Amino acid sequence: MESLPKTGRIFGVNIRLHYTWVLAFALITAIMVTQFPEALPLWQRVVLGLVTCLLFLIAVSIRSFIISFVAIRKGITVKRITLFVFGGGAEISQEATRPIFELLIAVTGLLSTLLLCGVFYGIYAILFNTGSVVAYVLIQWLSYIFFMLFLFHLIPGFPLDGGIILRALLWKVSGDYDRATRITSLIGWTIGLLTIAGGILLLIEEQQWFNGLTLVGVGWVLQSAAARSRRRAILREALQPVKTEDIMTRECPLISTQSTVSQLIRDYILATGQRYCLIVDGDKLEGAVTVENVKRASKKHRGSHLDKIMTPVSELKLAHPQQSAASVLGQMDEQWVDHMPVVENDKVVGIVSRESLMHLAQTRNELGL
Template sequence: MRATFWLGRIAGVRVGVHWSVAVIFAVIALGLGAERLPDAYPGRGALGYTLLALLAGLLFWASLLVHELAHALVARRSGVPVDEITLWLLGGATRTRREAPDPGSEFRIAAAGPATSLGLGVLFTALTWLLVAADAGPLVEVAAWLAVINFLLALFNAFPAAPLDGGRVLRAALWRRSGDRPRATAQTSTAGQAFGWLLVVVGLVVFLWTGAFGAVWLALVGWFVAGAAALEGQASRTRQLLAGVPVRESMTPGPATVPADETVGGLLSETGPALDHPALPVVGRDGTPVGLVTREMLRNVPVEKHRTLTVAEIMVPLDEVRTTPPDGDLAELLPSIDPGPEHRVLVIDRNGRPDGGNGRAPRLLGIVSPSDVNRTISRLTGGHRQPAG
């Protein structure tokens, strides 16, 4: 799930929002602003109900963000790098660069989210009682709704089925018992698909029986859970297939590059690689890799800035780009390879040519994209293996 826009960084983690978040705000505004609040506290005015409903929506998404930040912070403490968090229609997603290294880390990372939501539920419950004592009117209903929604979020995520947090807790337990992570993933994936389709059936039956809109939402969540669980199982099988394959066998060697000091206008006016590739490594004057720029980034620059803005000013800096040595395990890259061109992986030899001093400058050897990985999978499933390129 790619973010539509970015909010910035919180605790060092980049946070983005997908456009589908607007759907949730509309649902909350309708459910709270047009029904629940007027029924509980009539005669307060439509504008007041709407503003309170929007406040509830913002606090709901803030709760989801705190839930995901708990995952991210525990992951980083466990040695798992975190790239970003994206909030979208059905919640949030924390994107890491690799999986947990051991069952204990997997358990702590997974359990952090539901535990945080449970804590927020307790916090909003206490706030509800304080607002009742202060006779705060409709604010009581907002706080009570947030308490219930956080308790439900903790309960739902704790269900032992992939891709939910409870499924990852179960996988950690099965992994610890058997020592076989792929097998544990397959088991939780099966449980997740069964749970997801159960929600779909229950949601559709309840909707046909009662006409309740919330039942459609339940079916939609179930459909997502079943699909995500199936994808998780497929990803596990792919990692097994690619385990032990060095990155150099999959990368596109000698990729086209662009100089960091080139202007955007100068680059776009060329007939070379700028318009032929969705993502390009950026190099300094000595050929050392310094970042990554995408075609979309270049084209989003206003025309009036084409002559003055350089590639270095709009690129993703190297410390935010996924990099790997040529002998790295391709399977370890899979969690960080997404379809977006900004998620290309640069293959860098950190012990490259002499840098003129006592050290050695890193040297760009290649780039890895989803199509490179798919090509490697096709070779392996075809029964033979050969170097890429």
């Protein structure tokens, strides 16, 4: 599991929380309880700790919104935003960007982090002489944590801003996006490993539970994200020379819109194990039905025609026979789908699946192709 379900939407972009925020809320609340005056009842310090967590989350969200706004203004497609503890990650479409745009996005991330640090520090300076100890302790911590995030993001390891800047520069020099991703992801993975080791050392040698667990958590998230990006880059490189027509399944069942859900289950899903079926009206593709579509349809609708439960063609991503298999895999990642119809001259000529793409990429890597 990489993230919690969708938690919001802004500028047309889906927002998701990374699940490590659950641990972060617990750790931040625990440390903030020790920072507030002990004269306050424990329950009040816990509530204030939770308020600090919430403000931190809101600030990280603002950082991501600034990055997304700049990207969208430059015509770059933002697929989704995942809010990590060390800052939100805006996933952009590779096809819509250039090295200079990626560089702009990373610099925007750094500047927005520094801006938030400055805003919180300014508020802290105003509150310092007011006698409001609770307020300035809370704001001081937020200022400090955003300054540390700024320094952390200067590290040249993907997916940190420094790593994105390095990837943009390598991409510009070499012209190879995937190679640049592999290099910066390896750096990010190594930094994540070192961060985990540092956290474990603090736990064992210094018994600093908050700092130690925080470093372990951040290092683990960083290492996981870097490893995932590296794997994707390796897969794309392996599939780059392959055309969709070379790997697609040509003999795919085309089912009439007038067929019923019961017929689909009996004649195709159970009989052949087919989990993704294309729905047509004559020779024209109208949509697709998956097992998930069928599961969402109640039993009383089993006699309904398939056009009542299908995903319409307007919502499907279509592949072309001459399209690069690497590009198809990227589109599957963007849409979170496992199959794509292959269409030529408005006629269905096959289906390509994520499973077949992954299997071919693995085989080509094993053979050194």
